[in-house]
Amino acid sequence: MGPPPGPIDSPFPSEPVHKPRSSALAVSPPDDPKKHTPLSAAGSGWRPLDTMSLGSWIIVAIAVVSSVIVLALPVPDRPGLEFWTFARNHSKMYAPLSERWNRRVEETGEGELMNLYQLEFTALERRTLNGFWAGTPLADLIEIEGGSFYKFVTGPLEDVGFVDLTDLLHDEGIYETLNAPSLTAWTNRGRVFGLPHDVHPVLLAYRADIVEDELGIDVSTIQTWDDFARVMSAAKADFDGDGRIDRYPLSFWFNDVGALEVLMLQAGGGTFDADDNIIVASEANARVLATAVSWCFGEDRIAIDAPEFDAGGNQLKLDGRVVCAMMPDWLAGIWKSDLPQLGGKIKLMPLPAWEPGGRRTSVRGGTMLGIPRATVEAGEFEDAWAFAKYLYLAEEVARELFLTANIISPVKSYWDRPFYHEPDPYFSGQPSGTLYIDQAPHVPPRTSHPFRVVATTEIGRAANSLRNYADARGVYDVESLLPEARRLLAEAQEQVLKRMERNVFLQIETAGGETDNADTDADAGGSS
Amino acid sequence: MKGHKLAPYLFVAPFLTLFLVFIVYPLLQSVALAFMQTNGPISREFVGLSNFDWLFSVDRDFWTSILNILIYTAGSMFIQLPAALGLAMLLNRQDVKARGFWRMIFFAPILVGLVFVAIIFGLLFAPNNGIINLFLNGFTGWLNAWVPFYPDAWVFDIEFRWTAEYAMPALIIASFWMYVGFNMIYFLAALQNVSKDLMEAAEVDGAGPWQRFLNVTIPAIRPVGTFVVLLSLIGSVQLFELPYLLIGPDGGPGQKGLTPVMHLFAEGFDKGDLGYASAIGWLIAVVLFGVALVQKKLADPGTE
Numbered sequence: 001m002g003p004p005p006g007p008i009d010s011p012f013p014s015e016p017v018h019k020p021r022s023s024a025l026a027v028s029p030p031d032d033p034k035k036h037t038p039l040s041a042a043g044s045g046w047r048p049l050d051t052m053s054l055g056s057w058i059i060v061a062i063a064v065v066s067s068v069i070v071l072a073l074p075v076p077d078r079p080g081l082e083f084w085t086f087a088r089n090h091s092k093m094y095a096p097l098s099e100r101w102n103r104r105v106e107e108t109g110e111g112e113l114m115n116l117y118q119l120e121f122t123a124l125e126r127r128t129l130n131g132f133w134a135g136t137p138l139a140d141l142i143e144i145e146g147g148s149f150y151k152f153v154t155g156p157l158e159d160v161g162f163v164d165l166t167d168l169l170h171d172e173g174i175y176e177t178l179n180a181p182s183l184t185a186w187t188n189r190g191r192v193f194g195l196p197h198d199v200h201p202v203l204l205a206y207r208a209d210i211v212e213d214e215l216g217i218d219v220s221t222i223q224t225w226d227d228f229a230r231v232m233s234a235a236k237a238d239f240d241g242d243g244r245i246d247r248y249p250l251s252f253w254f255n256d257v258g259a260l261e262v263l264m265l266q267a268g269g270g271t272f273d274a275d276d277n278i279i280v281a282s283e284a285n286a287r288v289l290a291t292a293v294s295w296c297f298g299e300d301r302i303a304i305d306a307p308e309f310d311a312g313g314n315q316l317k318l319d320g321r322v323v324c325a326m327m328p329d330w331l332a333g334i335w336k337s338d339l340p341q342l343g344g345k346i347k348l349m350p351l352p353a354w355e356p357g358g359r360r361t362s363v364r365g366g367t368m369l370g371i372p373r374a375t376v377e378a379g380e381f382e383d384a385w386a387f388a389k390y391l392y393l394a395e396e397v398a399r400e401l402f403l404t405a406n407i408i409s410p411v412k413s414y415w416d417r418p419f420y421h422e423p424d425p426y427f428s429g430q431p432s433g434t435l436y437i438d439q440a441p442h443v444p445p446r447t448s449h450p451f452r453v454v455a456t457t458e459i460g461r462a463a464n465s466l467r468n469y470a471d472a473r474g475v476y477d478v479e480s481l482l483p484e485a486r487r488l489l490a491e492a493q494e495q496v497l498k499r500m501e502r503n504v505f506l507q508i509e510t511a512g513g514e515t516d517n518a519d520t521d522a523d524a525g526g527s528s
Numbered sequence: 529m530k531g532h533k534l535a536p537y538l539f540v541a542p543f544l545t546l547f548l549v550f551i552v553y554p555l556l557q558s559v560a561l562a563f564m565q566t567n568g569p570i571s572r573e574f575v576g577l578s579n580f581d582w583l584f585s586v587d588r589d590f591w592t593s594i595l596n597i598l599i600y601t602a603g604s605m606f607i608q609l610p611a612a613l614g615l616a617m618l619l620n621r622q623d624v625k626a627r628g629f630w631r632m633i634f635f636a637p638i639l640v641g642l643v644f645v646a647i648i649f650g651l652l653f654a655p656n657n658g659i660i661n662l663f664l665n666g667f668t669g670w671l672n673a674w675v676p677f678y679p680d681a682w683v684f685d686i687e688f689r690w691t692a693e694y695a696m697p698a699l700i701i702a703s704f705w706m707y708v709g710f711n712m713i714y715f716l717a718a719l720q721n722v723s724k725d726l727m728e729a730a731e732v733d734g735a736g737p738w739q740r741f742l743n744v745t746i747p748a749i750r751p752v753g754t755f756v757v758l759l760s761l762i763g764s765v766q767l768f769e770l771p772y773l774l775i776g777p778d779g780g781p782g783q784k785g786l787t788p789v790m791h792l793f794a795e796g797f798d799k800g801d802l803g804y805a806s807a808i809g810w811l812i813a814v815v816l817f818g819v820a821l822v823q824k825k826l827a828d829p830g831t832e
Binding site (some may be wrong): 031047126129132133147155242255310311312408460464465502 | 536567568571575582651658780797
């Protein structure tokens with residue numbers, strides 16, 4: 001494109017004009033015709049390219065066209081209720097169930113249609129908090145993961161955004177049908193805020209091809225963690241002869257607070273007991289902490305860090321560089337989906353106990369289904385509650401839950417159904433459902449105390465300090481580490497207590513005498 | 529005439545409205561919030577100076593985050609910026625072939641974004657089979673096997689993200705990769721404005737390369753250098769996404785990857801105490817303001 005022609009009726013002379021630089025109408029000499037542009041528009045009419053470059057016009061055109069398209073696109077009108085979940089496997093499982101529900105609603109005209117949405121975990125958590133705190137739109141039913149439930153109960157009970165289901169569960173006789181430990185995770189100050197989705201007992205998964213076929217180990221001889229460390233040390237192997245161990249018996253790392261909590265709960269410790277008393281500095285926790293460090297360092301190391309949901313961690317499992325892993329039922333489903341290559345090579349056994357005859361399981365993870373108070377205000381509670389019961393309490397859903405995700409339903413009356421007790425090819429023909437159900441009643445109760453995560457963070461800090469202590473002295477045996485573990489946990493507990501004392505909202509409730517103990521059945525989770 | 533008097537106000541009204549609603553009002557609110565304890569925006573209780581008292585006397589995480597950020601800033605100042613300047617000087621030389629290509633290569637990491645960098649370095653630093661650990665382990669293992677008296681303790685098998693003392697080096701390495709080319713561009717622009725006449729005059733006067741660098745180049749690029757230092761300082765104090773994704777929302781083992789902004793975020797948006805988060809925010813703001821004042825003082829030509 002050539003330079004724009006000179007103005008015909010321009011009020012300015014066409015020969016070079018030397019104006020001061022400060023003039024807004026400064027004109028370039030005619031030998032640089034591109035710089036005439038501001039004036040040309042004043043003369044022979046508006047020319048688009050005098051105003052903006054071609055590129056700018058293209059950008060404007062794209063912006064206008066795309067805006068028009070977006071505005072013109074019809075917004076799908078989805079009548080009915082909204083349901084948010086965060087888990088891919090949940091979403092896959094719920095989709096056909098929601099469709100079935102919706103077909104029934106359309107056929108009978110009773111109830112409300114359900115629209116299922118899978119949100120990314122953090123997005124769901126953040127949007128839910130925003131909804132409770134700032135009144136932004138929320139779904140009518142929301143699934144919440146155990147690790148984040150505390151965020152919703154940090155203030156006074158009247159600030160909790162989920163509907164208190166306690167009385168309803170008792171009135172409808174649902175409370176008694178559910179596995180008691182499954183309710184504790186969603187119970188705060190004696191009130192239940194969600195329907196439990198699961199039980200999540202933890203077993204020990206091991207590579208049968210290595211443990212039994214290659215090493216000839218009889219796992220029935222392993223009753224305690226001490227047995228495990230002694231017997232499974234035989235699985236340590238140096239593949240390349242460089243003098244360094246390439247294969248370890250256990251997937252675990254000393255400062256993974258999630259895994260530490262699993263072991264502490266199994267040992268009878270944890271962060272808060274069923275009466276909301278802090279137990280960070282308990283003897284059980286100290287022993288677990290000292291043992292955890294002894295597993296990961298020193299001559300008798302037996303653990304390697306092979307994290308879940310991690311490409312590197314999965315590769316270690318596929319390469320046979322780790323032999324055993326603590327496996328809640330949901331993780332069994334994840335392994336089936338993400339590590340199908342291990343099918344037929346894995347077996348399950350109860351967790352080794354902390355002392356002979358002790359508890360052979362623990363608990364990790366968990367999901368609840370809550371109904372926001374906004375749903376009640378919108379007059380939709382009855383329909384939302386009906387769907388919640390359909391999804392979480394129906395037998396067909398329990399079956400789907402197990403067959404698609406390997407998750408045991410908290411509804412105890414279904415535990416004798418045949419689908420739980422069939423041989424599972426992934427676990428070398430073992431009936432994995434039976435193994436998990438056998439341990440389900442013994443799952444330790446968990447706390448949903450608002451300061452649980454503060455407590456686990458402090459435990460993690462203590463774990464790191466204990467490791468430093470061990471390194472500095474070159475001692476890695478449990479008995480040598482125990483006194484320091486006790487001291488560090490006492491310090492951790494003090495920190496948590498200081499934080500709790502600072503929380504004015506919980507103090508106000510305590511002063512008002514509203515702080516009831518959790519209405520939980522601790523006995524139900526007693527040791528086996 | 530009346531309309532003419534109103535016109536300026538009408539013109540500035542849209543900006544002023546947005547400024548008052550989205551900047552001034554939240555700022556004033558945050559001042560008030562700093563003296564309260566909240567449970568989200570719903571419940572709030574006036575607690576006086578308690579937030580600041582807690583911040584200064586009890587909150588170990590906050591001081592850990594401050595220490596972390598000082599280490600990170602030192603890493604930026606003493607490793608990243610000199611490297612950026614060195615690269616800029618190298619790529620400013622006329623005899624370097626394909627200078628444009630190399631400039632693009634070094635600048636490219638900034639284009640991919642922090643989230644991507646965090647994910648990539650998460651894989652690189654993966655324990656046991658991450659490529660960096662494999663290389664370190666293989667190389668130091670080889671040295672151990674072949675070099676007499678090579679200590680066993682120097683064979684590295686690093687759990688980068690799970691080992692407290694390696695969290696910060698991992699962060700510094702990741703941010704080095706990302707920002708060194710970005711800072712290089714600033715230095716490159718400054719170097720291209722260094723007076724050639726002055727440089728030649730210094731050479732004629734017998735100044736060697738090091739003297740020319742110290743007495744001609746450095747003074748000439750000082751304003752840009754001070755600006756880059758300030759940008760790096762502010763960026764360091766505001767560090768959030770990279771450690772949040774690479775090390776973890778809680779700052780990893782021993783909170784060695786925790787930064788003040790991550791701590792602010794956790795207190796305000798995880799625990800719901802917007803009041804305490806405001807107190808942290810104001811402290812960070814005061815520190816940044818102080819840094820900016822120092823920078824202004826240093827950059828002021830009158831101080832030369």
